[in-house]
Amino acid sequence: MIRHVVLLTWSEDATDKQKAALAAELAELPGRIPEIRSYKFGPDAGINPGNHHFGIVADFDNEADYLVYRDHPAHRELILGFITPILESRAAVQFTF
Amino acid sequence: MIRHVVLLTWSEDATDKQKAALAAELAELPGRIPEIRSYKFGPDAGINPGNHHFGIVADFDNEADYLVYRDHPAHRELILGFITPILESRAAVQFTF
Numbered sequence: 001m002i003r004h005v006v007l008l009t010w011s012e013d014a015t016d017k018q019k020a021a022l023a024a025e026l027a028e029l030p031g032r033i034p035e036i037r038s039y040k041f042g043p044d045a046g047i048n049p050g051n052h053h054f055g056i057v058a059d060f061d062n063e064a065d066y067l068v069y070r071d072h073p074a075h076r077e078l079i080l081g082f083i084t085p086i087l088e089s090r091a092a093v094q095f096t097f
Numbered sequence: 098m099i100r101h102v103v104l105l106t107w108s109e110d111a112t113d114k115q116k117a118a119l120a121a122e123l124a125e126l127p128g129r130i131p132e133i134r135s136y137k138f139g140p141d142a143g144i145n146p147g148n149h150h151f152g153i154v155a156d157f158d159n160e161a162d163y164l165v166y167r168d169h170p171a172h173r174e175l176i177l178g179f180i181t182p183i184l185e186s187r188a189a190v191q192f193t194f
Contacts (some may be wrong), residue, residue: 003137005102005152007188040100042192047160048167055102055190057154063144070145091188092106093152095139 001037002060005070006046006092007052007092013051014086019043022082026056052091066094098134099157103165103189104149111183116140118150119179123153129171137144149188163191 010019023041030036038059039090060066069075107116120138127133135156141148157163166172 002142003139003152003154005103005104005154007104007190040192042100044151044194045099045160045191045193047163048189049193050189052125052170052190055100055192057100057102063142066144091149092103092145092147094142094144095137095152096142097137097139 001061002057002094003068004066004092004094005062007054007089008054008056008083008090009080009088010053010086011088013066018082018086022086025078025082029074033069033072035060035068037061037065041060044070052089063094078085099160099163099191099193100158101153101155101163101191102171103153103187105151105153105180105187106185107150107183108185115179115183119151119183120177121178126148126171126175130166130169132157132165134158135164149186160191 026039026041030039038056039052041056043054058069058070093095123136123138127136129155135157137154138151140151157166161176
């Protein structure tokens with residue numbers, strides 16, 4: 001299995017409406033990209049200071065399936081339409097387990 | 098459930114031996130902290146440029162159990178002994194799912 005992890009921070013002018021629209025779109029991705037084995041995401045819970053604002057964790061059977069997801073039009077369109085407009089910074093790792 | 102995600106970058110002088118020692122210590126944590134429900138970690142697979150170097154994803158039944166982990170002596174000693182000496186930067190999120 002390979003796990004894709006991405007942590008995001010939002011720009012200061014990102015609105016709650018934009019963040020809610022992103023979460024709604026993310027929830028549709030597992031139905032659009034069958035290679036996804038597990039898909040969990042959400043806003044930071046506010047427990048610790050200095051955190052990023054949003055996390056996404058996606059699991060795949062192997063690297064090839066992750067690449068299908070990475071390059072899938074449904075994923076690219078979500079990034080361009082719902083993440084890029086409110087994005088300040090991004091941290092990511094893919095690791096096998 | 099709550100998921101704790103942390104992504105790390107290593108300092109330039111971090112050695113393979115130090116990184117291997119960290120991985121070995123991380124593998125012991127689920128046996129030392131029974132509140133951990135799932136614990137996955139590993140070095141970045143090298144698929145994408147610009148990534149962080151290492152990822153850790155830990156799941157807990159609830160926020161209280163995450164806090165037990167966060168503040169557990171076995172975890173704090175691991176951070177001080179094996180992460181801090183090679184750490185350049187850290188990004189983290191806790192989210193419910």
